[in-house]
């Protein structure tokens with residue numbers, strides 16, 4: 189494509205992403221802007237309910253969501269990369285070295301939960317509900333970073349997207365638990381209102397997300413390897 193060979197001369201992309209996508213979207217945007225030097229970008233980060241409101245009101249060019257909305261919305265949503273959710277604990281937690289932890293075991297532990305309106309919260313509550321379980325919620329926090337710090341403080345366990353741990357070093361106090369049925373495999377979707385006429389820049393960005401997918405998968409594998417404290421199967 190001409191746009192890929194030469195880089196777009198000019199253009200503007202307004203992207204709105206769900207809270208947890210802030211762990212990879214700015215980096216992807218940076219790589220996109222290096223390829224297309226004439227493009228300016230704006231990034232809005234907000235939770236699921238508000239992303240969907242903005243989408244309905246057609247406020248941005250493109251949206252990134254953590255799942256395909258079940259609500260009957262007039263939109264096109266295309267998956268482009270995995271968004272696995274893992275159970276995370278302090279690395280000194282006794283479960284950090286165990287294998288095949290039954291999900292029922294989790295209901296004996298305190299849980300830290302995202303705020304109402306969060307996509308991850310809904311998904312976690314649904315998953316527990318389907319197993320006939322109810323998490324013992326010790327606190328609700330409106331940010332993934334605050335949840336990570338609460339885990340450092342040994343206040344409980346939580347379910348987080350693996351992307352939120354991308355900058356955690358091997359020496360981090362966080363550990364991925366080997367819980368049966370986890371990770372919950374979800375996808376990132378890029379979306380826009382149905383019938384919307386996409387700009388050349390928006391079209392180029394959708395293609396670019398497809399290209400970035402392999403790099404994002406590699407990054408997830410590396411994060412998983414760094415934060416796994418149980419012995420992986422031989």
Ligand code: PGA
Nearest residue numbers: 207208236254306307308
């Ligand atoms: P959240 O959504 O940041 O609103 O929880 C992310 C997701 O649904 O994966």
